[in-house]
Amino acid sequence: MQIRVALVGLFCALWLCSCSKPDEVTVVRLDQQLFAAKSANDIRAFLNQHPGVAQLYFNANQAGNDTALVRELTDRVNNPALQDFNKQLQTEYGDLADLRTQLADAFANIKKDFPNFKAPRVETIATGFMGPDLVVNDSLVVIGIDYFAGPKSKYRPVGPSFPQYILRRYQRKYIVPAVIFAISDRYNATNRTDQTLLADMVYYGKGYVFTRTMLPNTNDSLIIGYSDKQLTETFNAQDIVWAHFIDEKLLYQTSPAIKQRYMNERPFTAEIGPAAPGAIGRWLGWRIVSMYYDKRSVGIRELMQNADARQIFEQSGYKGQTE
Secondary structure (H helix, E strand, O other): OHHHHHHHHHHHHHHHHHOOOOOOOOEEEHHHHHHHOOOHHHHHHHHHHOHHHHHHOOOOOOHHHOHHHHHHHHHHHOOHHHHHHHHHHHHHHOOOHHHHHHHHHHHHHHHHHOOOOOOOEEEEEOOOOOOOOEEEOOOEEEEEOOOOEOOOOOOOOOOOOOOHHHHOOOEHHHHHHHHHHHHHHHHOOOOOOOOOHHHHHHHHHHHHHHHHHHOOOOOHHHHHOOOHHHHHHHHHOHHHHHHHHHHOOOOOOOOHHHHHHHHOOOOOOOOOOOOOOOOHHHHHHHHHHHHHHHHHOOOHHHHHHOOOHHHHHHHHOOOOOOO
16 A cells, blocks of 8 residues: 555656646846836946847947947837837737747747757847847847737838738747747757758758747748748649759759759749749758658657758658658
């Protein structure tokens, strides 16, 4: 009887351990702090308080001593239109509970496979598109929430860098997949001497598999940025896509111009046809790596440590098949 009680107690302890909640993620709302500042002195103090953001997001090594930055931010936080925009952002994002939960789950999953992983500090900022949309390094994630406010937002980023096929992805549901894909880079081993298109494809494929593993309940469309229709049509037509890559002998091309056609963002891949999405090489790399990952039954850590793109491709057995 004593042994039985001990075993039950051990089982309960293990069950409680396995079901424990992930560590909470604190999101520091620098957007709120910034718009609470009104004077140049307030802005200077804000920048000196957050030197990491000043350097990474605003590219200001001197933080509060950067008079041009202090002047620009002071003008922006006192601009009535941007103040109205900030109010809309606060309503749109609320307390960011969904973002915190998704990040906590993803960080916990990363920690299981990569025990040395330390969750980065997460901060949000809004400046009226003054800085980048997203900055991720080993210790800090800065999210420009003004970029991800969605199609109903009062203001959206404009210019040649934001065509509609890219702007469509600037919604809050894309934030966490983008963060996790960026984090995957630190674990994504590559052979720097391999400059082939295939190496680039496999790099992206490994990053997408990593993101899918850490966010198992996230739609593939949010991971790669294709619409559901694009994903379905591309999957069903992958024999045509693959035939093009083989017929044109693309896999071992090293020409930057050729690689850009298949790896860079475009409204569609004209070389294949108007129905083929841009960055089709990234999607194809995901298919190759997924088949390798499933067929070889390797763990995510082993996959990410494999820098041999050609081996991954050859052992995947991928030849454009849909099964």
